Amino acid sequence: MTKVLYITAHPHDDTQSYSMAVGKAFIESYKEANPDHDIVNVDLYKENIPPIDVDVFSGWGKLQSGKGFEELSSEEKTKVERLSELCEQFISADKYIFVTPLWNFSFPPVMKAYIDSVAVAGKTFKYTEHGPIGLLTDKKALHIQARGGIYSEGPAAQMEMGHRYLDIMMQFFGVPSFEGLFVEGHAALPDKAQEIKENAIARAKDLAQTF
Numbered sequence: 001m002t003k004v005l006y007i008t009a010h011p012h013d014d015t016q017s018y019s020m021a022v023g024k025a026f027i028e029s030y031k032e033a034n035p036d037h038d039i040v041n042v043d044l045y046k047e048n049i050p051p052i053d054v055d056v057f058s059g060w061g062k063l064q065s066g067k068g069f070e071e072l073s074s075e076e077k078t079k080v081e082r083l084s085e086l087c088e089q090f091i092s093a094d095k096y097i098f099v100t101p102l103w104n105f106s107f108p109p110v111m112k113a114y115i116d117s118v119a120v121a122g123k124t125f126k127y128t129e130h131g132p133i134g135l136l137t138d139k140k141a142l143h144i145q146a147r148g149g150i151y152s153e154g155p156a157a158q159m160e161m162g163h164r165y166l167d168i169m170m171q172f173f174g175v176p177s178f179e180g181l182f183v184e185g186h187a188a189l190p191d192k193a194q195e196i197k198e199n200a201i202a203r204a205k206d207l208a209q210t211f
Helices: 018-033 054-063 074-092 109-118 162-173 190-208
Strands: 003-008 038-043 095-101 125-128 133-134 140-147 177-184
Touching: 003 018, 003 074, 018 038, 018 095, 018 140, 018 177, 018 190, 074 109, 074 162, 109 162, 133 162, 140 162, 162 177, 177 190
Parallel strands: 003 038, 003 095, 095 140, 140 177
Antiparallel strands: 125 133
16 A cells, blocks of 8 residues: 655644645645555654754664663663654655745754654665665655745745755655645735635645646
């Protein structure tokens, strides 16, 4: 069965967030087109995502030196085990849908913490004599992102770092297909905000039929 991770990084729901509204339209349309697919909602604002801190490095170091898991401290065990769970869940999926706003030219910090949790050598990529190679070569991904301004063209395009970062990481993981669906300009053009939202929702529903 095809497994899909619907990964959201927004503190608001679809009634307040443009990205979440478009994401909801996409995933509902996707469910209708693929009723037999297993869709797992991963709300990063509700998930336990340990930061890569001193306990994690210490725990990993002990395991790499040959020590058993039982020799880790309680803090090390809790954090290392949770990070492993997140990575295994990510690897087990066939498709990823990331939903984020554009905040300060990037995305909410919780998304970076999540990507850190799944960027694991030997799991999502491996090191070789020719450099790192991605291991997720049979996956596909989509990023739904709301941008209050216009970042698809002009000088502002170089300032957008959220989608570009995810694009780089998907390439790093070996994911061969990564698309972007953007809702932009609703803050810069408030009189057209509803039209912008409706058009994005329509595009999301169409894309869901073929994703």
